[in-house]
Amino acid sequence: MSATAYATAFAAIFMTALASFAAQPATAEGGAPAVADIVKKLEANRIYDTSSMDAKLAVSNQFGITANEFTVYERKSGDTLVVITSGSDRGQKVLRQKQNIYLYYPEAEDVIWLKGSALKDSMMGSDFSYEDLTDDGTILDRFDAQLLGEDTFDGAKCWHIILTAKAKTETYAKQEILVDQTSYVMRHALLFSAAGKAIRELSASDIKTVNGKNIAFSSVMKDLMKKNTSTTMTLTRVEIGIPLSGKYFNREELSW
Amino acid sequence: MKLIHTAWRNMWRNCGRTILSASAIFCSTLALCFLLALETGFIDDMKTNITNHVTGDVRIMNKKYVENERIMPLQFFVNDAQKTLDVLNKTGGIRNATPRTETAVSIYRNGEQIPCKALGIDFGTSPIMSGPNSHLVGGTIPSPLSAGVLVTPSLAEELSLKPGSRFTALTRTAVSGSNGKTFTVTGILSLSDSDFSGREFFADWRTMGEYLRMGDNAMQIQVFLDKGGNLDAGAKLARSSLEKSIGAQKTDELQIVPWYGASGFYGFVKIAGIVFLIYGVIFFALASTVIFNTMMMSVLERKKEIGTLGALGMGKRGIISLFLTEASLIALVGTLAGLLAGGILVALWGHFGFDVESAYGTDIKGLGYSKLIYPALTVSQYLAILITGICMSIAACYLPARMASKIEPAEALADR
Numbered sequence: 001m002s003a004t005a006y007a008t009a010f011a012a013i014f015m016t017a018l019a020s021f022a023a024q025p026a027t028a029e030g031g032a033p034a035v036a037d038i039v040k041k042l043e044a045n046r047i048y049d050t051s052s053m054d055a056k057l058a059v060s061n062q063f064g065i066t067a068n069e070f071t072v073y074e075r076k077s078g079d080t081l082v083v084i085t086s087g088s089d090r091g092q093k094v095l096r097q098k099q100n101i102y103l104y105y106p107e108a109e110d111v112i113w114l115k116g117s118a119l120k121d122s123m124m125g126s127d128f129s130y131e132d133l134t135d136d137g138t139i140l141d142r143f144d145a146q147l148l149g150e151d152t153f154d155g156a157k158c159w160h161i162i163l164t165a166k167a168k169t170e171t172y173a174k175q176e177i178l179v180d181q182t183s184y185v186m187r188h189a190l191l192f193s194a195a196g197k198a199i200r201e202l203s204a205s206d207i208k209t210v211n212g213k214n215i216a217f218s219s220v221m222k223d224l225m226k227k228n229t230s231t232t233m234t235l236t237r238v239e240i241g242i243p244l245s246g247k248y249f250n251r252e253e254l255s256w
Numbered sequence: 257m258k259l260i261h262t263a264w265r266n267m268w269r270n271c272g273r274t275i276l277s278a279s280a281i282f283c284s285t286l287a288l289c290f291l292l293a294l295e296t297g298f299i300d301d302m303k304t305n306i307t308n309h310v311t312g313d314v315r316i317m318n319k320k321y322v323e324n325e326r327i328m329p330l331q332f333f334v335n336d337a338q339k340t341l342d343v344l345n346k347t348g349g350i351r352n353a354t355p356r357t358e359t360a361v362s363i364y365r366n367g368e369q370i371p372c373k374a375l376g377i378d379f380g381t382s383p384i385m386s387g388p389n390s391h392l393v394g395g396t397i398p399s400p401l402s403a404g405v406l407v408t409p410s411l412a413e414e415l416s417l418k419p420g421s422r423f424t425a426l427t428r429t430a431v432s433g434s435n436g437k438t439f440t441v442t443g444i445l446s447l448s449d450s451d452f453s454g455r456e457f458f459a460d461w462r463t464m465g466e467y468l469r470m471g472d473n474a475m476q477i478q479v480f481l482d483k484g485g486n487l488d489a490g491a492k493l494a495r496s497s498l499e500k501s502i503g504a505q506k507t508d509e510l511q512i513v514p515w516y517g518a519s520g521f522y523g524f525v526k527i528a529g530i531v532f533l534i535y536g537v538i539f540f541a542l543a544s545t546v547i548f549n550t551m552m553m554s555v556l557e558r559k560k561e562i563g564t565l566g567a568l569g570m571g572k573r574g575i576i577s578l579f580l581t582e583a584s585l586i587a588l589v590g591t592l593a594g595l596l597a598g599g600i601l602v603a604l605w606g607h608f609g610f611d612v613e614s615a616y617g618t619d620i621k622g623l624g625y626s627k628l629i630y631p632a633l634t635v636s637q638y639l640a641i642l643i644t645g646i647c648m649s650i651a652a653c654y655l656p657a658r659m660a661s662k663i664e665p666a667e668a669l670a671d672r
Contacts, residue, residue, distance in 0.1 A: 088429070089429070103426075109438040112426060126430070
C-alpha cells in the first residue's frame with residue numbers, strides 16, 4: 001500500500017516499517033507534536049491507491065559501478081511489481097504479494113517463489129533486499145514509535161524517532177529515523193537487526209512534490225555488513241493515481 | 257669378500273635370531289611398501305583429478321578474479337575466450353586448451369532451492385568428458401549452445417532426473433544480478449572424482465557464459481601440454497604466445513600458472529611426502545630395535561670368539577666391519593624379501609584398486625580423491641626403501657659393533 005515508499009526512496013520502504021505507533025499518544029518534550037502525528041504525515045506521503053515509477057539503480061563497490069533501470073508498479077492492496085528495463089537482466093520481474101515474492105526470469109519455465117530468509121537476499125546485486133524494495137507492510141501496526149527529539153540532516157530540521165518492531169519476524173527489529181519537519185519525508189534511517197547491530201543505513205534527498213505527495217527522488221542505501229558498497233536509487237518518473245491493469249500483479253501472467 | 261663370507265656364515269650360526277631380525281625388517285619393508293604405494297596412488301589420483309577437472313597442466317584466469325576469489329567476483333572472466341583458445345590450440349607444445357567455468361547455483365524444486373555446482377565446459381575437448389574415470393552412463397552429450405546438461409548420477413537420483421527432464425537453476429551473475437534458466441537433462445555423467453559425486457551438472461561453456469552474463473567468455477582456460485612438457489616452460493610458452501596474438505596488456509591481466517601454483521594440493525603433496533618419510537623412519541626404527549637387541553645378544557654370546565679374533569690380530573675396525581656386514585646382510589635379506597612380497601601385493605592391489613568409498617564412506621567427498629585408488633610404487637621408491645632399510649639397520653648395529661670392538665682379548669679369553 002505504499003507506493004510512495006519507492007519514491008521516498010525505495011529506502012523509504014523500510015520506512016514503511018516506520019510508523020506504527022498510531023495507537024501510542026507519545027508526546028515530545030517542549031510542545032513537539034505527538035509522534036503518531038508525525039508518522040501519520042510521513043505515511044501520507046507514501047501511500048497511494050496506485051503508482052508507477054521509473055528508477056535507476058547504481059550499485060557501487062570496490063570493482064566499480066553497475067547500473068540498472070527498472071519500473072515499479074504498485075497498488076494499495078499491497079501488491080508491487082518491479083520490472084527490470086535495461087541491461088542484461090532486462091525482462092526480469094519481481095512480484096510481491098503480501099509476504100510472498102515471485103521472481104520471473106525470461107529463460108526459466110518456473111516462476112520462483114521466495115520465502116523465508118531469501119526475502120533478505122540482495123536484489124539486483126544492490127544493497128537493497130527483495131523485501132526492502134517491495135515491502136509495503138502497514139507500519140503503524142508493526143512498530144512502536146518513540147520521539148527522541150529534534151536533529152538536523154543535510155541542513156534540514158528533522159524529528160528524531162525510534163521505531164521498535166512489535167513482532168520478531170520483522171526484518172529490522174529497530175529503526176532510528178530522521179523525518180524532515182517540513183516535508184515529512186524520511187531523510188535518514190539506521191536499521192538494526194534483532195541482535196541490535198546496525199545493518200543498513202539509508203539517506204534520502206532531492207525532495208519533490210508529485211500530486212501533493214512529497215517524495216525523495218534520490219536515496220542511498222549502504223549495507224553496513226559489506227565493505228565499500230552502496231546503492232544509489234534515483235527516481236526518473238513518478239506517476240500517482242493512474243489506472244493499472246490487474247495483469248501486472250498476477251503471477252500467472254508474469255510473462256506478458 | 258672374505259669379510260662378507262665370514263659375516264654370512266656367522267649370520268646362520270643362530271638361525272632363530274637372524275630370522276627374527278630379518279622378519280622385523282621384512283615386516284617394516286612390507287608395511288612401508290603398502291603405505292608408500294597408497295600415498296603414491298592417492299597423490300597420482302588427486303593430481304590427475306585436479307589437472308583434468310580443475311586446472312589443466314597450466315591454468316589461465318583473470319588476475320583480479322584470483323585476487324578476490326573468496327567472494328567469487330564473476331565479472332572478472334577471461335575475455336576473448338574463443339580467440340585465446342584458438343591461439344593456444346595452434347601453439348606448438350600445447351596439446352589442448354579448453355574453457356571451464358564453475359559457479360554455484362540453486363536448483364529450484366517445489367518451492368525449495370537446492371544448492372548445486374554448475375560447470376560450463378567444451379564437451380568436445382574437456383578431459384572431464386574424456387578422462388579415464390568419466391563415463392556417460394545414459395543419454396547423449398548436449399549440443400553446443402543448447403540448454404542441455406549432463407548431471408551426475410547422485411543429482412539425477414536425488415531429483416529423479418533422467419534424459420529429457422527439465423529443471424530451473426538460479427545463480428548470481430557477472431553483472432551483480434541474478435538469473436534463472438531452465439535446463440534440459442540430455443544425459444548422466446559419472447565421474448570417479450569424489451568432488452563430482454554430489455550435486456553437479458555440466459553445460460556447454462557458451463551457454464553457461466550467457467547464463468552468467470559473461471557473454472562468449474569463460475572463467476578460466478585449462479591448458480594441457482604435450483606429454484612430458486615442462487610445466488613452468490609451458491606456462492611461459494602460453495604467455496608468450498598470447499602476448500603475440502592478443503597483446504601484452506591483455507595478457508598481463510591474466511594469471512598463467514602451472515597447476516601446482518594454482519592449487520593448494522601441491523602443498524599437501526609436500527606435507528604428505530614428509531609425513532610418509534617420518535612413517536618410514538619410524539617403521540625402520542622399530543625394526544632396528546629388534547636388530548639392535550639381537551646383535552647385542554650376539555656380541556655378548558660371542559665375547560670369547562671376539563677376543564680370539566682380537567688375539568689373532570683382527571683390529572677394532574675389522575671387528576666393527578664384521579658386525580656391520582652381518583647387520584647389512586640381514587637387512588638386505590629382510591628388505592629384499594619385503595620388497596619382493598610388497599611388490600607382488602602392491603601390483604595386485606594396483607590392478608584391482610583400493611575402494612576408498614567403501615573404506616571411508618562419503619566422507620571423502622570434496623577431498624578430490626576418486627572412489628577407486630590404484631596404489632603403485634616407482635622403481636626409485638623401491639630403491640629408496642631398500643637403501644633406507646639397510647642404512648637404518650647399519651645405524652642400529654653400530655653400537656653393538658663398537659662394543660664388540662672394545663673387548664680386550666685377554667679379558668675375553670679369561671672370562672668364564
